[in-house]
Amino acid sequence: MKRTSRFQPHDVTRTQREDGTFLLTSNIPLGPVVEKTGDWLHQWADEAPDRVFIAERSGAGWRxxxxxxxxxxxxxxxxxxxxxxxxxxxxxxxxxxxxxxxxxxxxxxxxxxxxxxxxxxxxxxxxxxxxxxxxxxxxxxxxxxxxxxxxxxxxxxxxxxxxxxxxxxxxxxxxxxxxxxxxxxxxxxxxxxxxxxxxTPDSVVKILMTSGSTSAPKGVLTTHKMMCTNQTQFADSLPFLRETPPRVVDWLPWNHVFGGSHNFNMMLANGGSFYVDDGKPVKGLFDRTLENLSMVTGTLSFNVPVGFGMLLGALQKDETLRRRYFQDLDMIFYAGASLPQEVWSGFEQMAMEIKGEIPLMTSSWGLTETAPATMIQQEPTERSGVIGVPLAGVTLKLIPDSENRCEVRAKGPNIMPGYYENPEKTAEAFDDEGFFITGDAMAFNDFDAPNKGMRFDGRISEDFKLLTGTWVRAAALRVEILSLMAPLAAEIVITGQDKNEIGCFIFPSRDALAAEGYSDEEDNGALVCKQLLAEIHHRLNERAGRVSGSSTRVSRALVLAEPPSLADGEMTAKGNLNYRKVQTRRADLLERLYSDDAGVARL
Structure with missing residues (x-):
């Protein structure tokens, strides 16, 4: 397959230290960084005064x-x-x-x-x-x-x-x-x-609230230096950003660092055009997104996996939209979770049919505290889930916790100075060498070839032990079980801390249940449809034949009737689940999951 060639190949150095930790750095030099975001605005107002910078829907057209x-x-x-x-x-x-x-x-x-x-x-x-x-x-x-x-x-x-x-x-x-x-x-x-x-570069631009998925939301101090550095890092990794003014039609919320700093500033830094998509990948609003794309399409396409899944289905049905979408497309960029491989392959096939080449399909990794990007898959790859290598100017400290899994800490000019009026949490966020403690785990795609990049391997804080002392890597297991239960499950919570077996709560997709012909009989907070429970049992049983060991075997499941509650803290505004909150708020259902109740699917 022919793939777009306008990218910077990976070039990293990995060094092992005497304490067993690794340092991973990019060999690509960091290019010039402007002092503040207003410098970009002045530059493009001078060089391209009549180019559209920002637009939103207004009646039948755009403001x-x-x-x-x-x-x-x-x-x-x-x-x-x-x-x-x-x-x-x-x-x-x-x-x-x-x-x-x-x-x-x-x-x-x-x-x-x-x-x-x-x-x-x-x-x-x-x-x-x-x-x-x-x-x-x-x-x-x-x-x-x-x-x-x-x-x-x-x-x-x-x-x-x-x-x-x-x-x-x-x-x-x-x-x-x-x-x-x-x-x-x-x-x-x-x-x-x-x-x-x-x-100045150190002036605070924003105070971005963390999601609150593990504690009360904190205010992340975001400076001009952080945001301006991050955009230079991107352009150093993705040269096509500087070759042609980029354009997006984007809905991702600006209270989140991905939409508001990553995407917004990418247009501003490179003289691009930001068309605000007032639709969303949810029922009742996605048609507005399709209407907007029928009017304007981007050179870059950002979305979460569920959004790309909905878009793929729409493009398959509409040849005119399909041709418009791929016409100028340089990059498909997903974030928030791994893009299902069947969605990835669907976009590849369409791109080849329309253009004869595949745009860069990629993702990156970072947090609100890192402005956001710290790693990026900046060269083509053939599968989803790869988050690449450090950006220019970033040093990662990798602390092994198994043969190929590492806790990740980061240092660089894109890292926050601290949390707003919270010196205690700020001190806790950095180690004694000044590395930001991300709490995330990574694994090399090929340990002997670090330029092949890394993949996300869960949050360290989400791991737990069974009563036997066996560690369970809940984040990675959740992704697998969520895929196994598709399209019936909208979200999964892995359970089992201080229990003998791994279980899971399933938040169902009501639309998928209806499409598959399952009823949704409720019983004290759970769905107990016999056909649905039998199907879940069948899928878990088939998987049990392919895996071994108590650290990965899911033995029981309960389907929840009530969706996660934003008001009660089970879900953040970004759509992330607070797994501990779900289990504590539904303690009665957790107890039921590990009982002999007839409404539980168990092996």
Whole structure:
């Protein structure tokens, strides 16, 4: 198969130290890094003033803002912020999702040195999640909060934690809030050039909230240096970013580091165009994504695996859309989990039929604390699940815990300086050599050939022991069982800590159950359809014949009737499960799983 050749081959060095740890570094030199994100905005406003920078749907078409217009508006908004007395110690809370005004406000705050705190819109729009919103407000104590629509967010804005905070809305609807248009008027009394000159690479750009999947959300201090370095690292690894201005039609949320820092800044750094996709890969909203793609397609395609799975099905049915999608496509980039191999192969086959070559299909690895990318698969590979090698300027410390599995720690200019007003957690996050303790595990694809890259091998904290003392690598096992139960399972929780056997909770896909003809009879929090339990038993039994050892054998399963609760902390706004919370909140069902109840599928 012919594959795109515009990539930088892997080139790493692995060194083993006397203590048994390994250091893994890239031999690719780090290119020039701009001082702050405003430098990119100035560059492209000068070199390509009429090129679309950011756009969102407006009626039957798009509201498009060029680089020249964006710079003018960013400077005006920056003046308005400074005129209100905002500065490094008075953050701005953003409660709404992606949009042009959100993007302009973010860049304006960066331009004048005011930290932005984007939080998941679900925290405001779901009544039961208001506790998460209150936590963020009380942690960062913002002086201003932005929403797109004052009516839509009225319930959240009525919380007492917003007393004394200026509320700004694009659509005020008569509420006693500041219209966003007022910020756009600027303030001639503010010397915006002098203010911009005071911003440094170490100025805090954002305070990004962690997911809270293992503890209360923490505020990650994100600087210009972190974000600007990360984009140089990307372009050093992916030269095609500098050859042709990139374009995306993207829905990934900006309160998350992948959508808001990785994707957004990739367009800004390389003079690209960001079209905000107001659809999502969920029932009822995916049709909007397809409508948007029928109007504009990207040179890069970012998504989570479930999104790519839905897109593949749509492309198979629509030849016109299929040709548009692949026409200018340089890269397919998945994140959040491994892309199912059948989806991977489906995109490869389509690309060959349309273009006669396959775009770079890849992923990377990182965390909110790493801006985000620290590793990337920057050369073509033939299978999903590979996350590649360190980016330029990054050093990984690999601490072996078995023959080919390592705990991963990272050091580099893209790593955070710490957590907002939390010196204790900051100290815990770094080891005595200054490496950030990621908590993730990796394995080499070929230990003797480190340039073949590494693959993710779970969270160290998710591992547990059975009563026998046997270690269970829950993350890797979860991925396998989730694939085994497809399409019936939407999510899996592996159980068994301090038990004799491994079990699992299954969050079902209701649509898949209906399509497969299974009923969904509920019994005290579980689904007990005999045909469904028999099918699960059959699949687990077949797998048992292929695996050996108590560390991998799943002996029992229970299908849950209630979906994971965001309000009760079982699920984060990013869609990640808090596995411990699921098990503690449903302790009665965990006890039932290890009983002789007839509603449990067991071997």
């Amino acid at each position: 498009e803002e060029t680089y020249a217009a964006a710079l003018q508006q960013v400077r005006a908004i920056g003046q308005a912020l400074l005129a209100r007395g905002l500065g490094p110690d008075t953050p701005i809370l953003v409660m709404s999702g992606n949009g042009v005004d959100h993007g302009l406000l973010a860049l304006a705050s960066q331009y004048v040195g005011v930290p932005l705190v984007p939080v998941a819109e679900q925290y405001s729009l779901i009544h039961g999640a208001h506790g998460r919103l209150r936590h963020a407000v009380e942690l960062v104590r913002p002086k201003m909060a932005y929403v797109i629509d004052a009516d839509q967010y009225a319930e959240a804005l009525a919380l007492d934690c917003f007393d004394g905070i200026e509320i700004v809305a694009t659509r005020p609807h008569g509420h006693a809030v500041t219209p966003f248009a007022d910020l756009m008027k600027g303030d001639a009394g503010i010397d915006i050039d002098a203010a911009y000159a005071k911003v």
